[in-house]
Amino acid sequence: MMDTTLDLPVLPLAQPEPPTTPTNATHTVYVETYGCQMNVNDSEIVLGVLNTNGYAPVDSADDADVILLNTCAIRDNAERKIHERLKALDHLRNGKRQRVVGVLGCMAERLRSSMLDTGLVDIVVGPDEYRKVPELVEAALHGSHGIAVKLSRVETYDDIVPLRTEGIAAWVSIMRGCDKFCTFCVVPFTRGRERSRPLQSIVDECKGLWDSGFREVSLLGQNVNSYVDEASNYDFADLLEACARAVPQLRIRYTTSHPQDMSDKLIDTMAAYDNICKYIHLPVQSGSDRILQLMNRTYSVDHYMKRIERIREAMPLCALSTDIIAGFCTETEEDHQATLDVMRAVKYDGAYMFAYSPRENTKAWKMGDDVPDEVKQRRLQEIIALQNDVSRELNAAETGRLHSVLVEGPSKRNSAEWKGRTDTNKTVIWQHVADDGGVGDYVVGDVVQVRITRSTSATLFGSLEV
Numbered sequence: 001m002m003d004t005t006l007d008l009p010v011l012p013l014a015q016p017e018p019p020t021t022p023t024n025a026t027h028t029v030y031v032e033t034y035g036c037q038m039n040v041n042d043s044e045i046v047l048g049v050l051n052t053n054g055y056a057p058v059d060s061a062d063d064a065d066v067i068l069l070n071t072c073a074i075r076d077n078a079e080r081k082i083h084e085r086l087k088a089l090d091h092l093r094n095g096k097r098q099r100v101v102g103v104l105g106c107m108a109e110r111l112r113s114s115m116l117d118t119g120l121v122d123i124v125v126g127p128d129e130y131r132k133v134p135e136l137v138e139a140a141l142h143g144s145h146g147i148a149v150k151l152s153r154v155e156t157y158d159d160i161v162p163l164r165t166e167g168i169a170a171w172v173s174i175m176r177g178c179d180k181f182c183t184f185c186v187v188p189f190t191r192g193r194e195r196s197r198p199l200q201s202i203v204d205e206c207k208g209l210w211d212s213g214f215r216e217v218s219l220l221g222q223n224v225n226s227y228v229d230e231a232s233n234y235d236f237a238d239l240l241e242a243c244a245r246a247v248p249q250l251r252i253r254y255t256t257s258h259p260q261d262m263s264d265k266l267i268d269t270m271a272a273y274d275n276i277c278k279y280i281h282l283p284v285q286s287g288s289d290r291i292l293q294l295m296n297r298t299y300s301v302d303h304y305m306k307r308i309e310r311i312r313e314a315m316p317l318c319a320l321s322t323d324i325i326a327g328f329c330t331e332t333e334e335d336h337q338a339t340l341d342v343m344r345a346v347k348y349d350g351a352y353m354f355a356y357s358p359r360e361n362t363k364a365w366k367m368g369d370d371v372p373d374e375v376k377q378r379r380l381q382e383i384i385a386l387q388n389d390v391s392r393e394l395n396a397a398e399t400g401r402l403h404s405v406l407v408e409g410p411s412k413r414n415s416a417e418w419k420g421r422t423d424t425n426k427t428v429i430w431q432h433v434a435d436d437g438g439v440g441d442y443v444v445g446d447v448v449q450v451r452i453t454r455s456t457s458a459t460l461f462g463s464l465e466v
């Protein structure tokens with residue numbers, strides 16, 4: 001999962017309709033999102049709830065009556081960043097205009113009333129209490145601080161229409177919570193028990209998204225392999241197939257899979273449908289069986305490698321990415337080398353790489369944090385350097401290949417160049433405005449054919465083929 005800061009809302013690129021401003025809008029709201037994609041979709045859910053209650057979204061804190069930070073608690077530095085941001089926002093909160101500052105998400109759930117004690121926030125709302133945001137905001141606008149952090153066994157926000165403001169790719173949460181209890185992870189504590197949305201409502205959401213101009217969906221869950229439609233017993237592979245059949249031109253992605261539960265049925269379903277993207281995020285975390293056991297990951301390196309083999313048999317060009325933690329408790333140099341070996345053996349297209357950060361109340365917290373910081377950092381740098389080499393090598397091998405690319409719009413650096421993504425989730429850039437001033441005959445949301453001509457470790461470059 002990405003650990004990037006995403007500021008919402010972002011200007012829509014072209015297609016889907018811009019967010020509606022309720023005619024009776026009395027207040028403006030700005031939501032800033034940290035952490036994983038699930039949080040991005042949660043922010044859209046919160047904006048959806050607030051929008052139907054008369055709040056109009058704006059795209060900067062300066063313009064907002066209500067400023068909400070949707071937070072991440074996965075590592076200590078994520079929380080530190082949010083504390084800093086709250087301090088930076090305090091001048092707005094104490095300015096002439098009356099404003100409410102709120103903390104949502106995993107950090108709200110973890111730190112609860114101590115967030116109010118910082119004196120920097122007015123409301124604190126955990127991931128299962130977003131229906132209460134309007135009433136808490138309303139009370140805060142009248143001067144009372146509020147907190148709602150109960151976790152639920154049933155809440156899925158299935159009936160809430162998220163207020164989506166970005167591009168042509170939509171996030172769709174299919175389940176919430178996690179029951180895996182990896183020993184290093186706070187998510188089972190901050191997001192509670194696993195629960196799934198009904199299959200039909202997810203299929204209907206995908207259809208609706210296509211009709212309103214979206215061309216790609218990412219089905220989200222902390223561990224999608226545990227998805228189950230309670231009424232019918234349909235599993236995640238069934239859901240994927242139902243979505244792929246219902247909207248045959250919609251590109252469908254998903255994240256995140258747990259290696260223990262990556263079934264043959266799921267792999268074969270992916271292989272059977274052209275509109276299911278050939279890209280799998282399969283976090284390995286470590287290449288040492290001893291460390292995997294301490295992490296309670298419930299699989300061995302051998303099992304993991306056999307899953308990779310099975311994926312490659314079924315889909316030879318399927319891209320793979322992973323998450324890796326450097327310096328988990330008791331990790332030796334030999335364990336670290338084993339992680340590098342797995343990376344060399346798999347050759348991931350991409351990786352999210354982290355230094356281990358002990359989290360209070362997790363099982364690993366009690367195991368101690370005995371790998372010195374400088375050793376963790378050195379190992380992390382070795383992991384990152386290896387991954388850069390592998391990404392560069394794999395991308396170089398793309399030269400000459402033809403990709404179907406979903407057009408996203410102008411690239412950030414140069415508006416004469418446009419960008420999009422391959423089925424395998426790689427960013428591609430091509431010349432949109434020709435030397436004679438002519439422009440390509442396509443719009444955002446179309447799929448074009450691009451022949452790759454060169455690459456870096458992060459990006460492919462190519463030319464359009466007509």
Ligand code: 5AD
Pocket residue numbers: 001074075184185186283285323324325354355356357358359
């Ligand atoms: N320290 C470092 N990385 C962590 N992750 C989860 N918890 C921790 C932690 N305590 C990483 C894992 C997970 C990703 C979302 O974040 O690699 O897959």
Ligand code: SF4
Pocket residue numbers: 178179180181182185186187188222223258
């Ligand atoms: Fe955390 Fe493990 Fe659940 Fe992923 S599967 S959210 S790492 S507990």
